[in-house]
Amino acid sequence: MSICTKYNKYFQVGQIKAGFCSFVANFNQLFFACYLGVGSQVQGGIILNLGDLKPIELLQLQANATAELKRREIVRTNNNPLGDYAEWLVANMMGLKLAENSKAGYDAISDAGVTFQIKARRVTPENPSRQLSAIRNYAEKDFDWLIAVIFNKDFNVINAYLVPHEAIGDYYPHRNHVNARVVVMSGAILQDKRVMEITEKFES
Template identity: 45%
Template sequence: MHFTQEQRDAWHADTRNSPFNRWLRDHTVGPDGLLNLDSLRSVAAEFGVDAEKYAHLNAGQQRMNVGNRLRRVVPRHVYDPGSNQMDAQLIRPPAPIPAATEHAPSDWPFMVNATTSDLLRMQAAAIEELRRRGVVRTGNAPLGDYAEHLFARAFHWKLTPNSATSYDAENGDGIRFQIKARRLRTEAPGERQLGVMRALPDAGFDYLAAVLFNRDFSVRRAALVPHATVLARAVHVRHVNGWRFILDDAVWLLEGVQDVTSSLRSAADALNEGVVSGASRDLI
């Protein structure tokens, strides 16, 4: 590829001395003016970029490839503190998802240019940090664990071991709860179908504790549904050998169902603020 002198001058003026490149040079170039590959790998590791995959390239190509990857994931306030603001990509309100599209714009613009491997690593890293904080209990997709954490936090329930199959938590009186959650992204009817429940007639739980999250993971609605009500409305699906339950708005109108939306929202707010939630004791 051939670059004209004009193009080289433009790159030197506009790109080479950009806040990001100045920051990266400060962390990777030694006093002798030469690139320190160990420093480059250290910076890459800090932000979850695998620099080793470029180790077969020469030093300049390694710097170019790793730098391009870092540019996508390093928040602006890290390399440009003079901006006096967090990266706009990270603080702007989520954009509403278009109703009928398979490839909707991401709420986090830097993800658009990330590779599949980058996204998987970001998800894994996020889940590990959530597990370290005690918000989730497994290395799986965090929605179910997050719902369990919110219910337990709101009502002081004790979560059961992960191996328990019929219920997820119990209160001080021994009442058992199976906890289910769904995240609504497109408003499609099928999104309100909860996960399959096994051996439902055996009454392995006393109440279904169910929560619907909005696309941004805020709590939309939550309810405690008696087992008998779940059994009456659930449909057995033979090929999965389980029962499916649709958490539509009519459920909140059924006798015996308790609306616990405000309690779950308070627990979520307290968790995000980093303070201990005040438990709700006026319900189960």
């Protein structure tokens, strides 16, 4: 039995049965929002602790959530959704066009032809590191700007920065053991006048 079948029960709202039940994973809890079959007004809901679910049910939930994000064209792969979500968010908030998945070196491009590589990091109380994923082939200058987005544990943007390509080379040397440059969005680079904080673009 799938998690959808197990928990897609009818909920009584007065004498009316609530029809459609949608769910969204939110780390420690799963919120079921129940809607009347005849409309879209929220009539009631329950909160389910993820700790009550079996391992297979958690995997089913993750797979279904990823499939829904792909259907909405928010993520483009079945990998960790943070990177895809950050690319989608940046493109929508900054009016950029996403590159094809197979395009190496940059993730988005402006109407003027300016190219951007987009990196994201989710910080948590357990792991506050602001280290981004490796930037490879830096010397080939495939992108003009790096957009670094820092999320909190709930996927809210807490900082976003626009970093010129040349600034990366000034602060982060090539690391032979990873064959790349590893950017950490803290310390001296944030004081560089060439680096612009653009967090306000992501504020709702």
